[in-house]
Amino acid sequence: MREPPRIIIHYNDQGEKLEPFEDVTIDIPEAYMGVTMEHMGSRKAEMQDMGNESGPHALHFKIPSRGLIGFRNEFMTDTRGEGLIHSLFSHYGPIRAADQPQERRPHQHGDLRSRGLRPHEPRRAWGHLIQPGTKCYEA
Numbered sequence: 001m002r003e004p005p006r007i008i009i010h011y012n013d014q015g016e017k018l019e020p021f022e023d024v025t026i027d028i029p030e031a032y033m034g035v036t037m038e039h040m041g042s043r044k045a046e047m048q049d050m051g052n053e054s055g056p057h058a059l060h061f062k063i064p065s066r067g068l069i070g071f072r073n074e075f076m077t078d079t080r081g082e083g084l085i086h087s088l089f090s091h092y093g094p095i096r097a098a099d100q101p102q103e104r105r106p107h108q109h110g111d112l113r114s115r116g117l118r119p120h121e122p123r124r125a126w127g128h129l130i131q132p133g134t135k136c137y138e139a
Helices: 030-042 071-078 114-123
Strands: 017-028 046-052 055-064 084-094
Touching: 017 030, 030 046, 030 055, 030 071, 071 084
Parallel strands: none
Antiparallel strands: 017 055, 017 084, 046 055
């Protein structure tokens, strides 16, 4: 069974969580610069350099690898296939406090309903472990 992509977290000697960062180079026509820069910013990318050598604009970013998950399809749609993107592993760096993944917690307690299991049926993620009517999220 295929799993969704996930980021491999490392720890340094002090026990801090480290996540992978990538250097990203994007070559795009000027018409698509605004939307591309906006989307990279929302994914916590930091612009390192911008250049234009008689052609498409070259944008260089440093971004956490988790920020690139799902970005390529969005990028191709935004640039109508005219943009080029290249990424290369850079280093492991600390996860900033504001960027740390949040733990999901239930907002209700009670019985598990069959409609709650339907989205997981094709993957059979819970079918053999939990049945409708099971008490869930008890404190």
